[in-house]
Amino acid sequence: MLLELNNIFKWVNSGGQRIFLLKDINLQVEEGEFISIMGPSGSGKSTLLNVIGMLDGFDEGEYNFLDESVHTLKEKHRANLYKEYIGFVFQSYHLLDELTVQENLEMPLLYKKYKGAERKAMVADMLDRFNIVGKKDLFPAQLSGGQQQLVGVARALIASPKLILADEPTGNLNSQQSAEIMELFKKLNQEDGVTIIQVTHSEKNAAYGSRILKLLDGRKV
Amino acid sequence: MYKLFLKIATRYLLKNKLYSFINIFGLAIGIASFVLIMLYVNYEQSYDKFEGSENVYRAYMDYLEGDTFVAGDAQTYNSTGPSLKEEFPEVLDYVRLFYFEKMTFQLGERILEEPLGSLADPSYFDIFNYPLLKGEKEKVLSQPYSIVLSQSFAQKLFGTEDPMQKTISAFRDGEKAILTVTGVMVDMPKTAHYRNSFLISYETEKTWTYYGTEIHELNWNANNYYTFLKLDPNANVSLLRQKIMDSDLEQDTEEQHNIEPLEDIHLYSDKPYEVSANGSVTRIKFLTAIAFIILILSWLNYVNLSATKSMERAKEAGIRKVSGAQKSQLILQSLIESILLNIIAISISLVLVAITLPLYNAVTGKELSSGLSNISSFLPYFLFILLGMILAGLYPALLLSSYSPAKALKGKIQTSTQGLAIRKGLLVTQFLATIVLLIGTIVVTKQINFLESQPIGTNVNQVIALKGEVITAKADSLLINDYKVLEAELKRLPFVEKVAIAQTYPGDSFDNLSSTRGISLPNGKREEDKLFYTYHVQPDYFDLMDIEFLAGGTFLASSEGKGRQVIVNETFLKNMGISSADDVLNKTLGFWGYDEWRVAGVIKDYYHFGLKSPVLPMIIRYQSDVSNLLVKLDPSAASLSGIESSMSQIKLVWTRIFPKSTFNYTFLDQKFEAQYKEDKAFGSAFQVFTVIAILIAAMGLFGLTSYTVVQRKKEIGIRKVNGATIPQVLALLNKDFVKWVGVAFVIAVPVSWYTMNQWLEGFAYRTTLSWWVFALAGISALLIALLTVSWQSFQAAVTNPVDSLRDE
Structure with missing residues (x-):
């Protein structure tokens, strides 16, 4: 078992009313799964992804990640946990504009105590694997959306996480770029055994996954 | 990791050119001003220091005035x-x-x-x-x-x-x-x-x-x-x-000896008969305050700009956090950036100092050097700059690292009300400093104008004092005859209006006045403890100097016992308790062991030493002398070339009569003005540094508005779609700034009223702190703020709302 959510509730108080963002979510994820979270806008997809990614807290329930109970961990431990096991991919790529492709890839490693030579090797390996060696000295603004997202995925993968969380990874891409990224995810999942949880609007993209989780108004349906 | 931090910082600075420019130049100008002022302050504090100087003291005289002793004379017996x-x-x-x-x-x-x-x-x-x-x-x-x-x-x-x-x-x-x-x-x-x-x-x-x-x-x-x-x-x-x-x-109850440290003389002593004009510790304090205000202003600027800018960089911080950066690492990165920026600023400021130092020396009349000789005395300031730089870097760093990544990545960073309050506070402080400096400048300028425009009771224009040492074996009386010849010859020159011989003249050094105590008055009273000052002239002096008589007239050259005639001034009468000029006119005074000094006239007070010191009680005696020959030129000789040719003709006459001699001349108006030299230099320093402070504040404001405007772009768009006009949008954006200037003004008025009164205390005659001084400063600050802000508000106000709303 990679992770397990038990009876997760998350809410905000607004005008004396409690508005639920997540309502009684239960979810078990095994290693090697490829899950797509679907649902209309405001249904809590991204919130759920953020909770799984430990970027956001929750108000009630239990969250176990690799047998650690996340809800009882201190902030610093939690950070260490996701630093080690989780990689993020965003809809709008979120690359650092001031860094080149190569440097963007190296950036997460800086926070993980790798030596310089090791970092170089890992970055080179990743550039190679994603066929972007030729782009390594370009800045994000010089790349197409699809290429930027490729870098985004590479960055998420560089420290070999067990879990990739992708929030509408193809939302800003055209259909061909979209397909390329999804193929990549599929390959990572099947060949490298990386667990993937993605948020998506598109049935076509969801079909790449092994399981679909549907949300409506913060509730699993 | 540090290398990457530096790299990203450099690229960031290059990409955001306006922001970097404002930030770096604001800091550089601030630091350069600080260094220049502190160089001057250090120089002024370094007087009379040598090995053992701390054990050297100067003896001086205290004189009894009323029933307290006051510093009376720098010279002793x-x-x-x-x-x-x-x-x-x-x-x-x-x-x-x-x-x-x-x-x-x-x-x-x-x-x-x-x-x-x-x-x-x-x-x-x-x-x-x-x-x-x-x-x-x-x-x-x-x-x-x-x-x-x-x-x-x-x-x-x-x-x-x-x-x-x-x-x-x-x-x-x-x-x-x-x-x-x-x-x-x-x-x-x-x-x-x-x-x-x-x-x-x-x-x-x-x-x-x-x-x-x-x-x-x-x-x-x-x-x-x-x-x-x-x-x-x-x-x-x-x-x-x-x-x-x-x-x-000396067995005299009217005076006592006193001592003071040699090292303190330059800044703390301003007694009669000082060997040279000393500095002023008040000026030093003021300048130090200005230096710190400017430096702190530029730091506030920096903090404000970086804090605002950090909102823009929230996304970056979010990505880094998601990639595993710890809070301390984000703080460190931000600090490295601010240190880099500061180092650039310091380097530029040192270049600025090196470039402006010669000019600065010319203005201050000092020989300051930026050399390493005084580096040890500068160390505390450098540590201060370093500390300030870290503190200034810390606030944006803490702010940046505190954003929650989930929100930061969505771009939903709104400043907390607390953060906003801090920044408003900083801005108000900036305006406050600006207004205080503005008021200071206006007051200093007003006082200097006052000093220069006030009637001084005498006319020093186009008067030249000729003085030279005549090398001759002749007795004094014969030399005086030569002077008479000289006088007559000079009078014959077409451009010479008047000639007179005098021991000293308005604006000349204190050393040429004798101070005396002990006088018998016509009413039979003997006044032992009141000091008066005396010098001697020949009869034409008063006419030449345009000194007015209240009663009587100048000395009679033909009268018997002509050398025993005196002329006194109003202040003398007042000090001696004599109410009317008639009570002394043609009556006799007794001093210096002679009882028959006949008072030939009473003159209106004139300012012998300008308006910095009070008018002295004066007795002017009739005596021939060879010290100064005053020459009043015809106004037609006033043009520069006219004066040059006049001077060479006068010199010709002089050397004909005194072939073996030196020849010197002084323009009285220049010498009189020179008394205000230090004050004028202070005034110009005040003006220059105020302009710099305003510039820095305006740069900060400019930077700040550009971000406020960006932040409120959507709001402006929505308002415009709903019918807001351009003036209404402008008013909306400018309202806050007007409010902050108002708050700053309310605090600035009492602060500057108090401090500028302190400064004016140093003058015997001073201008008033009129209400318009404060109003002018306040309105200027408001105008500067509005102009700075409006340029960008206007851009925002005229933007088509379609553009600002589209990218949402």
């Missing part, structure tokens, strides 16, 4: 030193100095004048620890008719030859002395309040002039000597000071 040494074991040694503003020397056929010299006791070099290049310090001044020359004066006289044991002639009141060079000393630093270019052994005084023997006798009659004491390093100085004040060395 020739008995002061010997008596203090005898009475108090703490006084190890003394040196007496008799000051010559300048002296005429003759070497073979060469006649030249050298300023700054003294008669000095043999102990001089033991107390003033300046190195001797030639001669032994115990011996150089031990024999009469010895002279020690400064290195550059020696060079001027003898070139590369060895000056030792050579002889030169010196002239004092026309009497010649042949002096032997016994030593050469280093040129004294400019940071000495009492500089000597030559020292003549004290014993020479005794036989140099016909009156020498008499004045050389130890006495308590004439206090014309500066006395410096070397105290025991272990002495309890405050106790000694009290003992000296309590002692009654």
